[in-house]
Amino acid sequence: MMSTETQPSQVAPNEKPVPPKKPEETPVELPVFEKGLSDKITGKFGDKVEVAFVIEDRVRINVGRENVHDVAEFIRDELNFDHVESVSGVDFPKEKEIEVVYHIGSYTDSSLSRQIIVLATRAQREDNPIPGQDATKLPTLRDIFYSVEFHEREIFEMFGVFFEGHPDNRRLLLPEDWADLPPLRKDFDSRGR
Amino acid sequence: MLKDLVTPENANVFVGKLGDILEKAIDKPLGYAINWGRIWSLWPVHIETACCSVEFGAASSPRYDVERFGIIEAFGSLRQCDLVVVQGTITRKMAPRLRLVYDQMPEPKYVIAMGACAITGGLYFDSYNVLPGIDGVIPVDVYVPGCPPRPETLIQGCILLQEKIKRMKARKFV
Amino acid sequence: MATEIMPGLALQKVDERIMTLNVGPQHPGSGHMRIVVQIDGDYIVACDPDPGYVHRGEEKMAEYRNYITNIPHLERPVIHDSCNVLYPYVLGAEELLGIEVPERAKYVRVIASELNRCIYIMYWLAIYGIFLGHSTMFMWPAGDREFLIDLMEKMSGARVTHAHFVPGGVRNDLPANFEDVCLRHVNYFEKRIKEYAAVFYDNPILISRTQDTGVLSKHDAIRLGTTGSVLRASGVDYDLRIKEPYDVYDELDIHTNVMKEGDAYARSRIPWLDMLESCNIIRQALQKMPKSGSVRTKLKPNPKTKGPATVYKRVESGRGSLGCYIVSDGKTEPYRLKLSVPSFRNLIALPHLLKGEKLGNMPSVYWSLNYWPVEADR
Numbered sequence: 001m002m003s004t005e006t007q008p009s010q011v012a013p014n015e016k017p018v019p020p021k022k023p024e025e026t027p028v029e030l031p032v033f034e035k036g037l038s039d040k041i042t043g044k045f046g047d048k049v050e051v052a053f054v055i056e057d058r059v060r061i062n063v064g065r066e067n068v069h070d071v072a073e074f075i076r077d078e079l080n081f082d083h084v085e086s087v088s089g090v091d092f093p094k095e096k097e098i099e100v101v102y103h104i105g106s107y108t109d110s111s112l113s114r115q116i117i118v119l120a121t122r123a124q125r126e127d128n129p130i131p132g133q134d135a136t137k138l139p140t141l142r143d144i145f146y147s148v149e150f151h152e153r154e155i156f157e158m159f160g161v162f163f164e165g166h167p168d169n170r171r172l173l174l175p176e177d178w179a180d181l182p183p184l185r186k187d188f189d190s191r192g193r
Numbered sequence: 194m195l196k197d198l199v200t201p202e203n204a205n206v207f208v209g210k211l212g213d214i215l216e217k218a219i220d221k222p223l224g225y226a227i228n229w230g231r232i233w234s235l236w237p238v239h240i241e242t243a244c245c246s247v248e249f250g251a252a253s254s255p256r257y258d259v260e261r262f263g264i265i266e267a268f269g270s271l272r273q274c275d276l277v278v279v280q281g282t283i284t285r286k287m288a289p290r291l292r293l294v295y296d297q298m299p300e301p302k303y304v305i306a307m308g309a310c311a312i313t314g315g316l317y318f319d320s321y322n323v324l325p326g327i328d329g330v331i332p333v334d335v336y337v338p339g340c341p342p343r344p345e346t347l348i349q350g351c352i353l354l355q356e357k358i359k360r361m362k363a364r365k366f367v
Numbered sequence: 368m369a370t371e372i373m374p375g376l377a378l379q380k381v382d383e384r385i386m387t388l389n390v391g392p393q394h395p396g397s398g399h400m401r402i403v404v405q406i407d408g409d410y411i412v413a414c415d416p417d418p419g420y421v422h423r424g425e426e427k428m429a430e431y432r433n434y435i436t437n438i439p440h441l442e443r444p445v446i447h448d449s450c451n452v453l454y455p456y457v458l459g460a461e462e463l464l465g466i467e468v469p470e471r472a473k474y475v476r477v478i479a480s481e482l483n484r485c486i487y488i489m490y491w492l493a494i495y496g497i498f499l500g501h502s503t504m505f506m507w508p509a510g511d512r513e514f515l516i517d518l519m520e521k522m523s524g525a526r527v528t529h530a531h532f533v534p535g536g537v538r539n540d541l542p543a544n545f546e547d548v549c550l551r552h553v554n555y556f557e558k559r560i561k562e563y564a565a566v567f568y569d570n571p572i573l574i575s576r577t578q579d580t581g582v583l584s585k586h587d588a589i590r591l592g593t594t595g596s597v598l599r600a601s602g603v604d605y606d607l608r609i610k611e612p613y614d615v616y617d618e619l620d621i622h623t624n625v626m627k628e629g630d631a632y633a634r635s636r637i638p639w640l641d642m643l644e645s646c647n648i649i650r651q652a653l654q655k656m657p658k659s660g661s662v663r664t665k666l667k668p669n670p671k672t673k674g675p676a677t678v679y680k681r682v683e684s685g686r687g688s689l690g691c692y693i694v695s696d697g698k699t700e701p702y703r704l705k706l707s708v709p710s711f712r713n714l715i716a717l718p719h720l721l722k723g724e725k726l727g728n729m730p731s732v733y734w735s736l737n738y739w740p741v742e743a744d745r
Contacts, residue, residue: 057611058679066563085590086707088692103679103690103707107589107603115611116679147592152716173419173744174322175286183321183427184703190321190427240393243421244446244741247527254493265419271393287392287399287420294393316440319431320424339447342527361409 030054037079037115044074052120060118068121069139072102075117076144080109084141086149087115089159091186097122098159100138100183104146123161131160131182132169140166158184209303224362232355233303237262239292243281245308245339245341247356252344259344264351275302276354277331281341282310282317283324295331303358305350306333316340369634372377385412388726392420396498396730399740401435402717406726414721417716422744429704433669434460437701439530444708444742446527448487450479451684452742455691456704458613458680460534463672463695466664472536473614474656478549479522479531480647480682481652486515486527486637487555487685491737495635498569498730499576502569511559514552534670536663546653557646558637568636577631581720582733584629591716595687596641596737598634600626607683619651631728634735638685669699686710686737710743 052060090099106112107145140163160182309315314325337350391397401417442449489512496504504513523529606623624640626633672695681690687709694703
């Protein structure tokens with residue numbers, strides 16, 4: 001499911017003049033604390049999760065859509081992360097997938113206050129979307145992180161990703177009579193409309 | 194006195210005459226007075242549409258104090274307003290509401306398009322949800338350019354509108 | 368209760384006793400949004416915020432513009448806080464483009480960012496005052512913020528839309544004699560805002576209208592993912608300037624203001640305390656700033672990123688933590704840009720807070736959320 005070729009890869013923030021390399025060649029020593037976080041997740045879920053990068057303050061985990069609920073629950077219960085800062089969708093039309101990225105942070109645990117866990121999952125993409133009725137579906141994380149409620153509503157109207165189990169999948173920002181493609185998809189060209 | 198003059202027989206004639214006199218008076222001698230009254234009662238509707246409302250608020254601040262011109266007073270109900278200052282971008286969701294607000298206002302009513310977005314779409318010319326100017330929604334009297342316009346520009350726009358009203362035929366709306 | 372007509376559209380069947388009331392978008396108390404409240408007598412039983420009246424598609428537009436031409440439109444969501452709303456984008460773009468920022472530029476950024484925070488909070492305070500019927504509290508902040516706007520105008524050339532931060536530093540150097548003028552203005556400003564306590568914050572009318580209304584408990588503030596003044600008014604000590612310092616904030620001595628009550632009064636007092644703190648930060652930054660040096664690393668026209676990468680940067684803006692998630696595919700334009708704005712994050716607290724409140728308390732609760740609708744809609 002996860003295709004690694006075009007997956008946006010790691011760029012270590014503090015190494016400015018180094019020419020771009022493939023991440024696996026770069027001999028970076030991973031930050032210890034963040035490595036501990038990612039090890040806890042990989043220790044629990046094994047090869048169901050894929051650690052995309054571990055850099056200072058940021059850990060990115062790629063998960064298949066069938067495991068995202070469990071991983072999120074683990075992140076909340078065992079790792080003490082308690083709120084979602086941002087939910088972003090990224091459209092990848094060539095791979096026929098839409099990526100949904102959760103940025104999860106923590107207020108309660110002061111050792112985690114710098115950390116953001118980037119939890120990415122992918123939904124199947126349809127070329128002719130019927131939002132809510134096609135296969136572009138993901139399980140909602142609202143029962144785990146209450147703060148995703150409005151964010152997921154926004155993703156639903158902007159990308160057409162239906163969140164199963166979300167109590168309120170209504171339209172939020174777009175006009176009521178919007179009958180076009182979900183506007184943040186790549187095949188929606190905003191010029192000339 | 195007046196009661197004695199008007200009888201059921203001549204009531205129509207009398208009232209008709211009065212109407213003729215009034216109609217003629219509105220054009221010349223009274224027209225100036227009516228327009229003068231309109232100039233100093235330009236009260237805007239409280240409808241904020243986008244970020245230009247920051248500078249609209251700043252125009253009421255003590256430094257600029259637009260109320261010293263007797264215009265852009267504190268906000269009332271839209272039934273008592275005669276000015277719409279469209280403060281910036283009109284999105285597709287806001288456009289029907291703007292029209293609804295405009296339609297509910299009593300005549301005469303004037304419109305100031307404030308900011309580049311309200312005039313042509315401005316910075317958002319290629320956005321999917323922004324109208325390219327509000328001319329298609331409501332008729333505009335004065336355009337105030339800028340992104341956002343400084344409060345001085347807004348004041349100048351209001352003074353331009355006053356001069357426009359001065360030259361208007363008062364009868365148009367009576 | 369709710370019948371589903373089609374996916375994404377539910378019809379709410381309500382009791383006859385309950386009245387549905389539209390507040391906004393043409394309403395003096397709503398700003399650029401609509402709040403659908405259901406009231407039972409005088410009490411709000413349900414509230415459904417309906418934002419999106421200023422949704423301008425900034426995130427889609429960003430995909431058509433390169434990293435420099437994205438600057439002007441990305442500051443439009445909050446034009447009176449324009450330096451702070453650009454800050455995470457500029458930090459992210461710097462990381463993607465791989466440029467260093469000169470030391471002096473970092474200090475200029477901190478000064479501009481703190482000045483902008485004050486300008487934003489003063490405008491918010493003016494609006495909060497006028498919506499509570501306190502005309503003095505509109506006139507005083509609206510007048511006093513002009514001094515700071517003068518400073519920013521000296522620095523950048525524009526009243527509110529500065530576009531002063533660029534990837535690689537700031538657009539131009541400080542004008543001659545700026546430090547002295549800035550110090551003088553800031554000292555006067557600090558003296559002036561301390562007077563607000565007597566006329567506004569100690570005012571028994573304000574206290575009776577805001578105290579114990581719209582109480583957000585600490586647990587709920589964390590669960591709802593609120594941020595900024597809303598979070599700190601509920602007793603969570605979280606300020607990104609301290610927790611995750613960016614640029615030179617780690618060299619400055621910063622204190623956060625935390626209140627335990629979590630009511631509308633605490634939420635309205637925290638921004639005012641933040642302004643006093645900002646004055647301290649500006650004074651420190653003016654003192655520590657290198658007196659000369661470059662303020663901008665020049666970029667090539669149409670700069671390209673180093674390759675496919677993602678970056679998530681966040682700063683503490685006038686309303687709370689503001690994040691920017693940029694996905695780059697090595698081209699001159701961002702592949703995807705997402706602004707995670709504090710207003711949108713705090714909006715979820717509104718239905719939660721208004722439930723059970725009196726309708727008359729709606730303005731004091733709604734505007735205490737430090738909410739700017741244009742930013743939430745993007």
